[in-house]
Amino acid sequence: MSETAFVGIDVSSQTLEVAVSTLAANWQASSDAPGIEQLVQRLLQLGPTLIVLEATGGYEFEAAYTLQAAGLTVAVVNARMARDFARSMGALAKTDALDARMLAAFARVLDQHPQRERFIKPLADAQLQRLQALVLRRRQLVQMITSERQRLRPAHAAARPSIKRVVDFLQRELTDSDAEVAAHVQQHHAELAQALRTVPGIGAASVAVLLAELPELGKLDRRRIAALVGVAPLNRDSGLMRGQRTIWGGRADVRSTLYMATLTAVRHNPVLREYYQRLILAGKRKKVALVAAMRKLLTIINAIAKHGVNWNPCFHIA
Template identity: 80%
Template sequence: MSDSVFVGIDVSSQTLEVASSSELKTWQVANDAAGLDALVSRLLELGPALTVLEATGGYEFEAACALQAAGLAVAVVNPRTARDFARAMGALAKTDALDAKMLAAFARVLHQHPERERFVKPLADAELQRLQALVLRRRQLVQMITSERQRMRISHVAARPSIERVIEFLKTELGDSEADVAAHVQRHHAELAAALASVPGIGAASVAVLLAELPELGRLDRRRVAALVGVAPLNRDSGQMRGQRSIWGGRADVRRTLYMATLTAVRHNPILKTHYERLLAAGKRKKVALVACMRKLLTMLNAIAKNGSKWDPSLHNA
């Protein structure tokens, strides 16, 4: 491990600041085709065990894909996670060079972490990129419709016809967006989508979000996928103190979708309905019981994705 090379890349729209654990000084290339070619050539010479980049609004995507296509191990990490690591290492100042060096140091630590998939944003292939873009656009349209409806409530009567026209336009766009998502899912993920949709409480929109935002579904065990989404209770213990367990972190978009699906499932899914009522009878608060059902629902979906089978109440009840 001491002889391994680790690389950190600080990403901006115009440049890539690169730090290697084998070199004292950082170096810079342009964030364009020519710069990426130079970056790949130099890193192939270094042969890093892992290269880490921050997720930077999509500016990191071309670089990460180019390195991965060259056969290099690449991790795209959450900026908050990288910054927390830098603070823990005492690096309070912030420059491109310092950030790149901290990412190289983080790469060394991450390479040894047994559950590094929790910290790494997976790179998507062309099909998954398209699905993610379609799902994101649908979410944006839903948010815009919600915003316009809220404006309708507080606006003067003179402004309401305009708001109504905008809402109707957005509804049309939302319908087209949902059709695009459904067509893509049917074309590329029909079998898995049908298996997931067979679970009572899971609709087409939920399936699309799971496929787009949680590609690890069915590839990890139930504990790891729960931690990845952020529905696994985290301990808060110290000495003799035993704090209240709570969920935190994870993939917020997946968790929101899972929450809405669970609200339906505890009414119409016989397994989750029984589980929810049993928790309430045991004195659990409704929100706590819902979170427990979210985790149980995710476990069911993970098992279905792993086995490729459809919903079978007898198996999940066991």
């Protein structure tokens, strides 16, 4: 019986460094279309059980999507997770060749993980990629406007007209960006977007982020969706010590959006307001109560996405 093959691919802007667990030597492929096609043909011959790539700012997507489309099993993992695994294996140095070897070893471990499906999921299709790009660009514009406004007050009088012109330009770009996002959502997600907008505290910008960055919405149970976003409390226990529960990891952009929506919801959403106030009266710190409200809000919108219904406060009182 031939040995099971696992593949690690270290991605850069120009090359793909490929390591296979059953082969002694790595090889390189170019990250353009012809190079990726040659890589696919070679890996199809090897028939690996799992291929792991590290998320590298989008450079990994074309290779991962093409490999997956060819019927190969692909996981794109968080860079921090891959680096932590390498350190745990004693690999403190960092080179493309070594990183590819570590990713191949990581693939073997992930294949035995009890929640293997968390790491191996279909990549975004062209429509979702477009929405993600539009949402990302909107976020960048908001950040640039904030940065320019922060420069305005301490700036010399001679520089202020320039800063104001840049802010005005960026505001116009943001308006155009909002229109593009809204048009895309209306064309591809109108029914779900309308249902989510019925929840007090959830606005158009929040809906766009949820649709773009959390496509699993409505497809997972409440515990798994909370863990995915990073609002599930994590134990910190050892022996007789019981540490404080904390949240960590998850999808930062979704969590930030959920946080801002919750700040509004605990004031204007009757269910979330009552829930938040009840926790405060029970002696919970405001930050703890707010995180709990975030988790409840996520549970509500996950249920709405799952069942395709509009907001009804009677369904969510608990």
